[in-house]
Amino acid sequence: MTATATTPRVPADSRGPRASRVGRVTGSPVLRLVVKRLLMAIPIMLGVTVLTFWVLSLIPGNAAQQLLGPEATPEDIALLEQQLGLDKPGVVRYLEWLQGAVTGDLGQSIVSRQPVSEILSQRLPVTGEIVLLAFVVSLVLAIPVALLAAHKPDGVMDRISMVVSTLGLSVANYVLALLLVLVFAVTLGWLPAIGFVPLEDGLWPNLRSMILPSAAIGLPLFCFYTRFLRGDLVDQMQQEEYVTTARAKGVGSWSVLIKHAFRNSSFGLITIVGLNLGALIGGTVIIEQIFALPGIGQMLLQAINTRDFVVVQAAVVIFALVAVLANLIVDLLYAVLDPRIRYGSS
Amino acid sequence: MKQRTILSLLTAAALALTACGGGSDSGTGGSASGSGAPAGEPQQGGELTVLEDAAFAGSWPAGLDPATNTTGGSNIAMMQAIFGGLFLLTADEDGSNAEVTGNQAESYEFSEDGLTFTVKLREGIEFSDGTPLDAEAVRFNWERDLANPCTCKPTWPLAEGGIQVIDPLTIQLSFTRPYPAVLASFPAANVNWIASPAALEAQGEDAFKITPVGAGPFTVVENQLSSALELERNESYFKEGQPYLDRLTFQSIGGDQPAYQALQAGQAQAYEGLNTTPLLEQAQANDQLQVTIQPATSPYVVQLNTKIAPFDDVRAREAIYRATDFDAINEGIFGGNYDVSQGFTGPGGLFYEETVEGYPEFDLDRAKELVQELGGLTVRLGTISNYVATQINTALQTQWQEAGIDVEIADYQLSGVIQEFTGGQWQAMLQTAGAWDPAAGVGVGFRFNSGVPYSGVADPTLDQLLSDASATLDEQQRADLYRQAAELIAENFYAPFGLAFAPANIAAVGVHGPGLTTKIPPILVNAGVIWDEVWREQ
Numbered sequence: 055m056t057a058t059a060t061t062p063r064v065p066a067d068s069r070g071p072r073a074s075r076v077g078r079v080t081g082s083p084v085l086r087l088v089v090k091r092l093l094m095a096i097p098i099m100l101g102v103t104v105l106t107f108w109v110l111s112l113i114p115g116n117a118a119q120q121l122l123g124p125e126a127t128p129e130d131i132a133l134l135e136q137q138l139g140l141d142k143p144g145v146v147r148y149l150e151w152l153q154g155a156v157t158g159d160l161g162q163s164i165v166s167r168q169p170v171s172e173i174l175s176q177r178l179p180v181t182g183e184i185v186l187l188a189f190v191v192s193l194v195l196a197i198p199v200a201l202l203a204a205h206k207p208d209g210v211m212d213r214i215s216m217v218v219s220t221l222g223l224s225v226a227n228y229v230l231a232l233l234l235v236l237v238f239a240v241t242l243g244w245l246p247a248i249g250f251v252p253l254e255d256g257l258w259p260n261l262r263s264m265i266l267p268s269a270a271i272g273l274p275l276f277c278f279y280t281r282f283l284r285g286d287l288v289d290q291m292q293q294e295e296y297v298t299t300a301r302a303k304g305v306g307s308w309s310v311l312i313k314h315a316f317r318n319s320s321f322g323l324i325t326i327v328g329l330n331l332g333a334l335i336g337g338t339v340i341i342e343q344i345f346a347l348p349g350i351g352q353m354l355l356q357a358i359n360t361r362d363f364v365v366v367q368a369a370v371v372i373f374a375l376v377a378v379l380a381n382l383i384v385d386l387l388y389a390v391l392d393p394r395i396r397y398g399s400s
Numbered sequence: 401m402k403q404r405t406i407l408s409l410l411t412a413a414a415l416a417l418t419a420c421g422g423g424s425d426s427g428t429g430g431s432a433s434g435s436g437a438p439a440g441e442p443q444q445g446g447e448l449t450v451l452e453d454a455a456f457a458g459s460w461p462a463g464l465d466p467a468t469n470t471t472g473g474s475n476i477a478m479m480q481a482i483f484g485g486l487f488l489l490t491a492d493e494d495g496s497n498a499e500v501t502g503n504q505a506e507s508y509e510f511s512e513d514g515l516t517f518t519v520k521l522r523e524g525i526e527f528s529d530g531t532p533l534d535a536e537a538v539r540f541n542w543e544r545d546l547a548n549p550c551t552c553k554p555t556w557p558l559a560e561g562g563i564q565v566i567d568p569l570t571i572q573l574s575f576t577r578p579y580p581a582v583l584a585s586f587p588a589a590n591v592n593w594i595a596s597p598a599a600l601e602a603q604g605e606d607a608f609k610i611t612p613v614g615a616g617p618f619t620v621v622e623n624q625l626s627s628a629l630e631l632e633r634n635e636s637y638f639k640e641g642q643p644y645l646d647r648l649t650f651q652s653i654g655g656d657q658p659a660y661q662a663l664q665a666g667q668a669q670a671y672e673g674l675n676t677t678p679l680l681e682q683a684q685a686n687d688q689l690q691v692t693i694q695p696a697t698s699p700y701v702v703q704l705n706t707k708i709a710p711f712d713d714v715r716a717r718e719a720i721y722r723a724t725d726f727d728a729i730n731e732g733i734f735g736g737n738y739d740v741s742q743g744f745t746g747p748g749g750l751f752y753e754e755t756v757e758g759y760p761e762f763d764l765d766r767a768k769e770l771v772q773e774l775g776g777l778t779v780r781l782g783t784i785s786n787y788v789a790t791q792i793n794t795a796l797q798t799q800w801q802e803a804g805i806d807v808e809i810a811d812y813q814l815s816g817v818i819q820e821f822t823g824g825q826w827q828a829m830l831q832t833a834g835a836w837d838p839a840a841g842v843g844v845g846f847r848f849n850s851g852v853p854y855s856g857v858a859d860p861t862l863d864q865l866l867s868d869a870s871a872t873l874d875e876q877q878r879a880d881l882y883r884q885a886a887e888l889i890a891e892n893f894y895a896p897f898g899l900a901f902a903p904a905n906i907a908a909v910g911v912h913g914p915g916l917t918t919k920i921p922p923i924l925v926n927a928g929v930i931w932d933e934v935w936r937e938q
Contacts, residue, residue: 122470131549346627
């Protein structure tokens with residue numbers, strides 16, 4: 055039996071524990087949410103690809119002009135445009151690309167003639183690892199620091215965290231990247247300054263090559279998350295009635311903070327983390343350049359420079375897909391954190 | 401390029417910190433600083449990681465097939481390492497006596513009338529796939545090069561059926577007019593790099609551009625386009641005992657600052673093409689690094705568009721000459737590290753003249769007088785987005801403003817520069833002019849010939865002088881013609897020349913090699929490092 059927005063909801067208890075679990079997994083509200091969001095993703099992705107294509111067409115020069123450089127004759131440019139298929143109208147090129155993309159064929163790079171799927175398979179794991187580690191770095195640091203700061207507002211920890219966070223937010227990630235290299239690679243010699251070691255060559259060598267890039271992206275996020283979470287926690291602790299009730303019942307201040315206030319504040323944090331994902335991926339573009347990492351960001355920059363719209367489109371599709379999925383996961387996490395939330399119910 | 405701009409700005413901010421960070425820095429000049437340090441006997445073995453700027457030499461998006469690598473002129477290092485080259489530009493350690501010498505070519509010969517150029521190949525050279533590098537292979541490559549649109553496609557004035565195989569080791573080019581510049585154009589052109597026809601056929605074009613096969617000192621192990629190229633020693637290389645290195649890796653990196661830090665951290669042993677002056681000064685003071693500033697061949701020039709206002713008026717052009725003081729820019733911004741040219745060749749190039757007769761010198765009072773006479777002068781000055789060019793443009797803006805000229809400056813990506821030129825409405829553009837041989841590569845004609853869209857000049861006399869110079873075999877006669885051309889440019893105030901800038905190569909102590917730790921004039925931008933002679937102290 056499935057519960058929908060129009061059918062009365064059956065209390066979970068009356069169906070027994072197993073039925074309840076199964077209902078949670080296969081029950082239509084969650085499934086409907088997932089299906090609905092994935093369907094909504096289609097026009098979003100289409101819009102994104104159309105916009106990307108349009109923006110690229112506004113940039114002066116095309117791949118042929120860019121590749122041949124200023125010494126090229128108009129005849130050379132025309133010949134290369136013909137070879138690369140750039141002499142066709144923009145709409146035709148877009149539709150050809152779209153036709154392939156919906157069948158899973160993202161095409162070939164205009165410039166290198168490599169299959170885009172092959173390029174992505176080489177580069178996606180690098181960027182994925184940076185982003186994942188940056189999230190881990192930022193959240194693992196931000197949550198305890200924000201809890202410590204919120205436990206005693208204006209206390210020593212709060213002030214220290216504020217100074218550190220303000221500093222971190224004031225420094226751009228590429229400046230931070232160079233400073234981290236200066237300290238940990240040049241001066242101390244603990245970590246590599248550049249390069250990527252694949253996971254196949256060992257977990258520790260791989261992690262060593264990723265620590266500085268991930269930290270360069272993750273530390274500013276840590277500062278932001280810390281300030282955000284700390285502010286929300288302090289609001290909860292000072293203004294919410296449930297906190298007063300819990301305290302009146304004799305619940306300890308740490309317990310109130312962690313078990314009650316943090317649970318509520320985590321909604322805001324999750325939302326911010328989901329929204330930040332796009333910026334996080336964007337941050338990899340310059341970080342991958344500095345650390346000489348063969349990731350999607352480096353690929354995107356090169357593709358924009360050479361006006362390789364097929365590769366740019368693929369990268370943008372990936373970014374958009376990640377953003378859509380991240381928002382979906384955030385919505386699902388709301389339901390996990392607060393059982394009162396039931397998507398699709400009236 | 402935007403990325404590069406950000407990194408350049410960032411460079412300035414991080415310099416002070418970096419200076420403190422290099423534990424090995426010293427205040428005294430412990431570096432080789434431009435001259436090849438005594439190298440001793442070359443040693444076999446070892447690996448070398450060379451960093452290349454992602455915005456230039458570290459970008460090979462179209463792969464490394466000589467016929468289709470549209471950025472071959474900036475990827476000379478990789479192409480030379482894989483293909484070796486028919487000819488090389490060699491020089492004494494201090495960069496003097498530079499000449500094009502045979503490498504895979506044993507010898508060459510011009511006919512007396514300059515209409516044919518015959519190349520004799522060395523016997524017994526094989527590609528790394530075991531097939532012979534002979535005249536047929538060269539013909540196959542040259543015809544393929546000519547059929548492909550590419551920046552480095554030969555611009556030979558080739559006669560009908562102008563490529564002829566004379567015998568298995570001899571090939572001849574026939575021209576419609578004398579073309580002595582063909583020799584000088586080889587070292588940086590795709591025609592210099594001969595690929596294995598058999599490997600090309602076996603792999604197919606798309607795969608070959610990723611894993612090309614040549615007869616050079618190294619073979620490709622892995623190639624991630626515009627990211628990293630791993631090479632290993634070619635065991636069948638035709639020079640006995642060479643190359644010295646076992647492995648050579650080219651790593652693309654996002655600019656001078658990250659590259660410098662990677663060198664300091666010991667993760668790479670060389671960087672080609674450093675042009676951020678403050679970093680250059682730091683590198684010169686670092687006793688763990690060797691700095692080799694290459695002899696400049698292409699000076700900066702302020703191109704003036706004489707076809708439209710305001711520079712269709714000779715008084716406006718003279719005002720720019722009189723308001724421009726490149727000596728002050730050299731001293732103030734670049735520490736006096738470079739020479740200032742009055743013509744289209746730098747001190748490292750052929751036919752360089754230290755002074756040009758009648759060259760209009762800096763004269764601020766005269767500039768003010770001319771601006772007043774014109775009733776004011778407003779100029780848009782553009783350039784390409786790179787550190788040196790934008791620094792010079794800012795300085796020029798300040799100098800010209802002192803003469804009462806209103807100046808608006810702009811910097812563009814390559815596509816923007818092209819658009820400005822082809823649009824024809826540009827007024828002044830800071831560019832580089834010339835090449836090692838003014839008739840080869842992006843030579844002087846590129847900036848001054850009437851028929852070229854990137855020229856601001858339309859002067860039949862100048863066209864004739866440049867054409868005659870490029871078609872003359874006699875060196876002295878060529879020098880005379882180029883001298884006359886430089887004087888004509890000065891006399892008509894067509895374009896003030898300036899800083900003869902050349903990037904520097906940085907190498908860790910213990911690395912040696914021609915072009916890397918000794919000077920070789922850059923044919924285009926970077927010097928052609930001779931990789932089979934590069935070695936590391938073990």
